[in-house]
Amino acid sequence: MSEGLTWTVYDADSMTQAEIYGQVLCDLGDQHPEIVGLSADLANSTKIGKFGKKFPERFFNVGIAEQNLFGVAAGLAKSGLTPFVSTMATFVSMRACEQVRTDICYQNLDCKIIATHGGASFGQAGSTHHCTEDIAIMRSFANMTVIVPADGIECANAVKTCIDWPGPVYIRIGRGFEPKFYDDEEYGFQIGKAVTLMEGTDITLICCGVTVLQAMEAAKFLKENDGLSVRVLNIHTIKPIDEEAIIKAVMDTRRLAVFEEHNVMGGLGSAVADVIAASGKGCAFTKVGIPDCYCEVGYPEDLYTHYKLDADGVIETVRQVMQMDFEEDDDWEDEV
Amino acid sequence: MALSTNEIKDLEQHAWQARQDIIDITGWSGGAHIGGGLSVTDILVIMYFKYLNVDPKNPQWEDRDRFIMSKGHAGVAYAPVLARKGYFNFDDLQTFNKFKSPFGMHLDCLKVKGVDVSTGSLGHGLSIAVGLALGARLQKKDWYTYCVLGDGECNEGSVWEAAMSASHFKLNNLVTFVDRNRLMIDGKTEDVMGLEPFADKWKAFGFIVKEVDGHDFNQLAEAIDFAKAEKSGPVVIIANTAKGKGVDFMENEVKWHYGGLDTDLRAQAKASVDKMYGKA
Numbered sequence: 001m002s003e004g005l006t007w008t009v010y011d012a013d014s015m016t017q018a019e020i021y022g023q024v025l026c027d028l029g030d031q032h033p034e035i036v037g038l039s040a041d042l043a044n045s046t047k048i049g050k051f052g053k054k055f056p057e058r059f060f061n062v063g064i065a066e067q068n069l070f071g072v073a074a075g076l077a078k079s080g081l082t083p084f085v086s087t088m089a090t091f092v093s094m095r096a097c098e099q100v101r102t103d104i105c106y107q108n109l110d111c112k113i114i115a116t117h118g119g120a121s122f123g124q125a126g127s128t129h130h131c132t133e134d135i136a137i138m139r140s141f142a143n144m145t146v147i148v149p150a151d152g153i154e155c156a157n158a159v160k161t162c163i164d165w166p167g168p169v170y171i172r173i174g175r176g177f178e179p180k181f182y183d184d185e186e187y188g189f190q191i192g193k194a195v196t197l198m199e200g201t202d203i204t205l206i207c208c209g210v211t212v213l214q215a216m217e218a219a220k221f222l223k224e225n226d227g228l229s230v231r232v233l234n235i236h237t238i239k240p241i242d243e244e245a246i247i248k249a250v251m252d253t254r255r256l257a258v259f260e261e262h263n264v265m266g267g268l269g270s271a272v273a274d275v276i277a278a279s280g281k282g283c284a285f286t287k288v289g290i291p292d293c294y295c296e297v298g299y300p301e302d303l304y305t306h307y308k309l310d311a312d313g314v315i316e317t318v319r320q321v322m323q324m325d326f327e328e329d330d331d332w333e334d335e336v
Numbered sequence: 337m338a339l340s341t342n343e344i345k346d347l348e349q350h351a352w353q354a355r356q357d358i359i360d361i362t363g364w365s366g367g368a369h370i371g372g373g374l375s376v377t378d379i380l381v382i383m384y385f386k387y388l389n390v391d392p393k394n395p396q397w398e399d400r401d402r403f404i405m406s407k408g409h410a411g412v413a414y415a416p417v418l419a420r421k422g423y424f425n426f427d428d429l430q431t432f433n434k435f436k437s438p439f440g441m442h443l444d445c446l447k448v449k450g451v452d453v454s455t456g457s458l459g460h461g462l463s464i465a466v467g468l469a470l471g472a473r474l475q476k477k478d479w480y481t482y483c484v485l486g487d488g489e490c491n492e493g494s495v496w497e498a499a500m501s502a503s504h505f506k507l508n509n510l511v512t513f514v515d516r517n518r519l520m521i522d523g524k525t526e527d528v529m530g531l532e533p534f535a536d537k538w539k540a541f542g543f544i545v546k547e548v549d550g551h552d553f554n555q556l557a558e559a560i561d562f563a564k565a566e567k568s569g570p571v572v573i574i575a576n577t578a579k580g581k582g583v584d585f586m587e588n589e590v591k592w593h594y595g596g597l598d599t600d601l602r603a604q605a606k607a608s609v610d611k612m613y614g615k616a
Contacts, residue, residue: 057474067463067494068466071494072498074464075466076470078402078453079467081474083467
């Protein structure tokens with residue numbers, strides 16, 4: 001499709017974004033002596049190593065042992081400290097799944113997890129290193145908060161905010177090379193509250209993570225070229241989800257499409273569908289993600305294109321959803 | 337330091353009481369892990385009535401010693417010891433396993449006073465203990481962390497991840513026990529998945545190993561004193577025990593890993609415990 005909408009993940013300008021959370025954690029470490037950092041031989045890859053260099057006595061590398069990583073984090077939390085743990089999303093959510101669930105969530109500990117390399121962001125590494133299941137897994141754990149920031153700036157907001165948010169928090173980011181979306185941190189980030197990026201009345205695009213930028217590019221294109229009034233919601237917090245924003249979108253636009261770098265089973269799309277179904281409201285709805293398969297190998301940008309998660313794909317999906325029929329009865333306003 | 341005659345007498349009275357309690361709870365609850373509860377009883381008793389620096393009136397006191405029952409299925413033994421220590425009423429345990437009871441067979445630290453860590457899934461406790469010991473050291477606190485593992489539990493790879501890190505971090509404020517009763521659900525530990533040479537495995541992972549009779553308070557005391565004083569790194573106390581200890585028809589019987597007791601069996605079991613303590 002149009003020029004400029006297929007983007008390059010390896011953008012030298014965005015390299016600093018990758019290091020934002022490491023820097024934010026360093027700044028937080030000055031203010032909060034109770035913060036400790038942990039990783040499992042991925043201190044440098046995950047950028048938590050920046051914290052480790054600044055506060056070596058408050059940083060613990062347990063080697064390639066993710067089960068121990070989260071057990072040790074639980075113990076540190078129980079001793080009165082606030083652990084920030086970082087490793088790849090696939091190892092957090094699957095290798096150490098039970099430790100995260102039983103040692104951290106069951107005991108409702110103040111442990112903050114920054115899971116990197118989420119989705120297909122390490123696409124060339126193959127399915128062992130893709131993580132398209134973690135949102136489904138993490139949101140099924142009682143007490144867990146799940147956040148998928150749109151970019152480094154939003155990740156910084158999530159990291160800063162989660163320190164005052166009780167209980168375990170799972171912050172899912174990419175490999176760190178993703179382009180920035182926000183220019184600055186002052187846009188009203190709140191855990192559990194959607195960010196309305198664009199107002200619209202014809203259709204609502206709901207997105208998180210890397211799809212936020214793509215949805216916005218697509219929305220602008222659709223406004224100019226198709227004359228559509230598109231609402232774009234960045235639902236960065238998948239749990240607890242902003243039900244009010246979703247129901248309002250249903251009432252105002254009656255057409256919704258969700259885009260996420262995750263299996264279409266159990267992620268943001270499923271969370272949104274739960275809210276819609278419980279509301280009793282009818283609408284046209286679709287969810288776009290990895291279609292219940294193991295993701296192909298390739299550079300993330302090629303994979304996003306393949307799975308229709310880039311702006312071209314979003315545009316294609318919107319045009320389809322605008323053609324979808326759904327039941328609209330006469331006493332529309334009397335529903336619920 | 338060797339225990340005095342009075343100390344031993346006192347601990348034996350607590351151990352007798354704990355074994356009676358375990359039998360009662362197993363009867364009330366319809367079923368519990370009585371075999372491994374009876375094997376770890378003496379470790380629990382010496383910890384709670386001799387060593388642990390805790391305050392039942394202030395269970396969350398931040399400078400208390402931490403105790404982790406990594407073999408969480410021994411809740412049937414752990415809960416009555418906590419009750420007799422004064423954390424809650426023993427009679428509350430009549431609800432054990434029942435609808436909305438705070439007492440499931442694996443104790444929940446958010447529901448049961450005195451429990452520091454929720455356990456039950458094997459292979460988790462030692463990692464949490466490592467985190468607690470690191471946390472104490474970082475915060476310059478002098479409390480100790482104690483962790484009790486089952487021997488079958490040591491099949492779990494995560495135990496050895498934790499062991500590797502305990503010695504890597506030179507944790508001399510962590511004391512680990514293994515309740516070496518040599519039985520697991522499916523049979524003898526050495527038949528199901530051999531652990532021997534068990535002490536050598538711990539040594540190879542950087543632990544100092546003390547092997548004791550886990551039903552002998554003097555030997556346990558000597559090993560705990562040694563472990564607390566040792567500054568070079570972590571100590572593991574391999575406590576050789578008998579599953580079902582004190583109940584003659586249960587001792588070393590694999591089928592008593594888990595079971596229930598009707599009125600007759602309860603009476604038989606209690607009589608056997610009385611006999612062991614010379615009270616019959």
